[in-house]
């Protein structure tokens with residue numbers, strides 16, 4: 001074997017490559033398969049039609065997240081379609097022997113929060129899930145793919161899928177983030193800089209001293225939105241922070257197996273001097289608290305900047321994009337985004353629905369009140385996150401401030417449950433997508449930002465600079 | 474399973490202009506509350522085809538002249554966003570058998586190929602040329618020749634490109650990998666046996 005230095009992507013790929021298929025793609029072994037109620041029923045249906053079994057049921061884990069109501073927990077749900085999806089998942093898991101983190105288990109939550117929380121997400125592994133934000137799991141040094149339903153079927157039936165290798169772009173962020181700047185701002189900055197399809201064909205390797213200093217939760221926030229930059233996967237090399245997070249989790253190895261696992265996990269990290277297809281360097285000091293003004297996550301600006309105007313567009317495409325976005329968002333070209341009236345504040349999602357997100361918000365919002373007329377909801381990403389927050393009394397702090405404290409689920413991130421925008425309401429949201437109609441109303445408007453910025457918007461009733469509102473410096 | 478060899482698709486075309494047409498626009502999330510893909514076709518582009526009050530907006534695919542079109546043309550970064558296969562399923566169920574765009578989002582492209590829907594890339598000027606020809610004569614027959622990598626319409630033609638692995642899979646009837654993957658199961662178990670985390674607990 002050559003001692004050629006390799007990236008984590010290459011090593012994980014090589015360890016999981018089963019064989020080369022006739023069309024040149026690789027049959028790639030998927031170590032961990034995560035499923036949820038929206039994209040799995042049709043796949044199980046196809047499996048039944050073909051008379052196949054789940055090949056590795058012990059490596060398949062299910063949860064329910066997208067359709068669950070966050071305020072009325074009793075079944076049957078008011079929405080019969082939601083109940084049908086719930087029943088279907090339950091039936092499929094029982095029939096095929098798949099572990100299901102149902103609400104009764106106390107471990108239910110958004111699939112990308114449950115995997116890490118349970119210690120199922122591990123370094124040097126491959127993960128697939130019928131959900132584009134599967135890239136989240138890359139925070140642990142896993143190669144984690146969002147896949148379509150036919151591929152869910154492939155993974156159920158064979159624990160593999162057909163895939164071409166990706167190029168690797170290293171994105172290095174170095175230095176200390178300025179006060180009031182969060183992981184969410186880092187990824188919004190990256191997407192703005194590289195574009196919403198800049199990552200096509202790439203795996204993103206996030207590195208540099210900023211990432212070294214990040215907690216696992218911060219790394220997850222960044223990896224989560226890799227897909228918003230067009231990258232199929234994003235990852236951070238595993239290090240002591242990763243191992244410390246995993247120690248003692250339900251699915252983490254124990255005893256001697258733990259030490260062996262850590263040694264193995266460490267060996268997957270990219271070798272110094274390995275080759276990258278591209279390298280991008282960013283200075284952490286250049287990143288500001290960011291917000292989106294448009295209808296894709298690349299349409300973002302620093303909170304201190306003005307909304308772009310069509311005249312300043314560099315290309316015809318940009319101009320058309322700005323005109324379309326501003327018409328939809330009903331925002332004035334060339335004016336400050338700061339001061340834009342909001343109607344709804346949403347804290348939650350697989351991007352920013354973890355303990356540290358609510359802790360950070362609670363720290364600032366304690367003793368403040370949500371502005372009159374603003375509907376504010378806080379939705380923990382999992383039942384465990386909910387419990388952690390409740391133990392610390394964060395739910396009380398948020399409730400006293402005027403946030404409704406809800407039960408775990410995707411909620412208003414994509415509004416497949418009853419949490420929806422109404423009409424053209426504008427939502428300050430800690431989620432990851434601001435597409436037209438994303439939050440459940442065809443004319444609803446989304447402004448993406450960090451949780452603390454959502455809190456600042458909630459208490460002022462307008463898009464605001466959290467550093468000013470909360471005197472952060 | 475013998476799959477059809479998809480070497481070309483012939484039919485009438487419809488042009489849906491715009492870049493970054495995302496999966497939420499192709500099929501809004503509320504229509505994904507289903508346990509089968511049947512019936513998704515009618516919800517294709519739903520919120521662009523209807524006003525919030527439900528009135529038709531005169532979207533290109535609803536224009537009588539384009540009824541029955543089977544080739545969809547669009548702009549750059551088509552299908553960005555979610556991994557939902559509901560998006561290409563809706564396109565397929567609405568009767569479309571090929572998509573021509575400047576380029577495609579990765580997951581959407583893979584999902585479509587697996588369903589046997591060729592997604593082919595063309596230069597913007599060339600797409601505009603096809604679109605103009607459709608505008609002049611909506612009944613114009615268009616052939617997306619995946620094997621020869623060109624689109625022919627009337628006396629005119631344009632060059633297209635497609636990722637080689639996808640082209641190969643389509644023209645050789647290997648676009649759905651399941652059969653191949655199942656054939657590899659013995660090798661899958663051998664690979665799994667070398668990975669400690671896959672050991673049966």
Ligand code: SF4
Nearest residue numbers: 133349350410413414
């Ligand atoms: S929180 Fe939002 S982005 Fe995350 S899995 Fe749920 S719907 Fe998808």
